[in-house]
Every structure is written in structure tokens, then in C-alpha cells.
Amino acid sequence: MRWQRVTLIAAAGALAVVAVVAVLTYGHLDAIVKEEIERRGSALTQTAVHVDSVSVSLRDGTVSLENLSVANPPGFTTPYAFELGGITVRIALHSLLFDPLVIEEIRIEAPRVTCELAQGGKSNIERIRHAAEHPPGEPRSRDGTPAPPREKAPSAPGRRLIIQLLSMREGEVHVDARAVGGPEGIESLPGFELTDIGVKQGGATPAQVGRVVITALARDVAVAVAASQLERYIGKALGGQAGDLLKKGGAGAIGKGLGDVLDQLLGQ
Numbered sequence: 001m002r003w004q005r006v007t008l009i010a011a012a013g014a015l016a017v018v019a020v021v022a023v024l025t026y027g028h029l030d031a032i033v034k035e036e037i038e039r040r041g042s043a044l045t046q047t048a049v050h051v052d053s054v055s056v057s058l059r060d061g062t063v064s065l066e067n068l069s070v071a072n073p074p075g076f077t078t079p080y081a082f083e084l085g086g087i088t089v090r091i092a093l094h095s096l097l098f099d100p101l102v103i104e105e106i107r108i109e110a111p112r113v114t115c116e117l118a119q120g121g122k123s124n125i126e127r128i129r130h131a132a133e134h135p136p137g138e139p140r141s142r143d144g145t146p147a148p149p150r151e152k153a154p155s156a157p158g159r160r161l162i163i164q165l166l167s168m169r170e171g172e173v174h175v176d177a178r179a180v181g182g183p184e185g186i187e188s189l190p191g192f193e194l195t196d197i198g199v200k201q202g203g204a205t206p207a208q209v210g211r212v213v214i215t216a217l218a219r220d221v222a223v224a225v226a227a228s229q230l231e232r233y234i235g236k237a238l239g240g241q242a243g244d245l246l247k248k249g250g251a252g253a254i255g256k257g258l259g260d261v262l263d264q265l266l267g268q
Contacts (some may be wrong), residue, residue, distance in 0.1 A: 030054045033063065044210040046131040047071045047081070054167045061096075063089040073127045078114045078176070081124045081255040083216065085110025100160040100203030106213075111171030111189060113221055119179045129218035160203025166194040166213065173224045191217060 034054040041049030052067035070082040086109040092102035116124050171189040198204030
């Protein structure tokens with residue numbers, strides 16, 4: 001009987017420790033998620049990423065971010081390239097214990113983009129887009145373009161994601177070409193929707209999803225700039241591989257114009 005009491009006491013103690021750890025973890029979950037977003041985001045864009053606040057609700061399966069900003073690379077005068085007023089993420093609760101994790105929707109609100117040209121003629125958006133699409137250590141050909149892998153790379157470790165809907169509401173883009181003798185102005189930034197990200201690949205890594213978001217934003221800026229008199233200063237490089245198609249089709253072509261590019265980013 002005595003050993004049974006000892007066992008029960010030990011079990012109760014273990015449960016108490018687990019409960020305390022769970023409470024502490026849940027209490028610090030917002031801060032943990034905030035730190036992880038800033039760390040991964042900064043590594044992806046090669047610039048500082050900051051979030052004012054993060055609110056996680058495990059009961060509702062939602063994550064809310066307030067005022068996410070992406071700093072400009074060195075050589076630009078304005079502090080930020082992207083300022084996203086609010087981001088709401090809805091997670092499919094039934095997928096929490098499985099891989100891939102299914103995200104029902106990521107909704108970006110009140111986006112504000114500053115597209116600035118440096119004296120060398122390259123824009124901040126192009127610099128960030130290029131950093132996101134071509135991470136450090138990626139194999140490259142002699143001309144500087146990404147080299148095709150000789151064989152399919154092994155799956156990246158860690159949790160993979162499927163995003164059923166990524167949407168962005170309309171915002172604005174401040175285009176500043178004064179460094180190269182051009183004007184500055186503010187254009188409307190059209191919204192867009194992307195669906196089933198990572199479905200064909202059986203899930204995407206967080207880094208791949210981040211590249212998709214940055215690439216989609218850069219293409220959206222290309223659409224806005226194409227509608228203004230400032231395009232000749234910014235150049236076609238801003239839109240990257242899908243720039244021309246997007247300019248012909250407008251914001252409605254975001255998904256179609258990104259099709260091949262997204263597959264490439266996701267390893268398809």
C-alpha cells in the first residue's frame with residue numbers, strides 16, 4: 001500500500017509540474033510567437049522585421065498580429081519597406097496534431113508599401129524580393145541566377161503548412177524615385193487572393209510560405225507602379241519573373257502570374 005501511495009504522490013507531482021509548465025507556456029505564448037515571427041522574418045528578408053503585438057487564441061484557433069513592419073535594406077532613406085496594419089490567421093483546429101498544419105486563411109489588412117529607388121537604380125522592394133526568393137547558400141550559376149538542383153532535395157525538417165487562402169485588402173504604395181531624378185507619388189495598392197498554397201507539395205515550410213508572401217507583395221507593387229508614370233524609373237525588375245504578365249492582367253492576374261513562380265519557390 002505504501003508504494004502505491006508513493007506512486008500516486010509522484011504521479012500527482014508530475015501532473016502538477018506539467019500543469020504549471022502548460023500555464024507558463026500559454027501565458028508566454030504570445031511573446032514566443034512574436035519572437036519567432038521576428039526572428040524568422042528577419043532571416044528571410046535580410047532586414048529587421050518587427051511586430052507591435054501578437055495575440056494567440058488556442059480556443060478559437062486564431063493568431064492576430066498588429067503592425068508588422070519590414071525595415072529597408074541599407075542604402076535607403078525611409079525606415080520601412082512594408083507596413084502591414086493587421087494580419088489575422090485562422091488555423092484548422094483538427095490539424096493541430098497532424099502534419100501538415102492547415103491554415104484556413106491569412107488575411108492582411110491596411111498594407112502600406114514604400115517603393116524607393118537608390119542612386120544605383122535598384123529599388124528596396126527588389127532587394128527584399130531577391131533576398132527572399134534566393135536565400136543565402138543557394139546554388140547559383142555563373143551568371144548569378146539560381147542553378148537547378150541535380151536531384152530533388154530532401155524534405156525540410158519541421159512542421160509543414162497548407163494555406164487555403166491568403167488574401168490582402170487594398171492599400172497604398174508610396175513610390176519615391178527622387179534619387180535618380182524622378183518624382184514621387186502615392187498609388188493605390190490592389191488587393192489579391194492566393195489559394196491552396198502548398199497543396200501540390202504536400203505542405204510548405206514556414207520559410208517557403210514567407211517567400212510566397214514577399215513575392216506576392218512585390219508583384220502587387222509591380223501592378224501599382226505599372227499603372228503610374230513612375231514605371232520607367234523603377235524598371236521591369238521590380239516584378240521579377242511574373243512582372244510582365246501581371247502588368248497585362250492587373251491585380252486579377254496575381255494568382256495566374258505567380259503560378260510557375262510559386263511552384264518554383266515551393267520546390268515543385
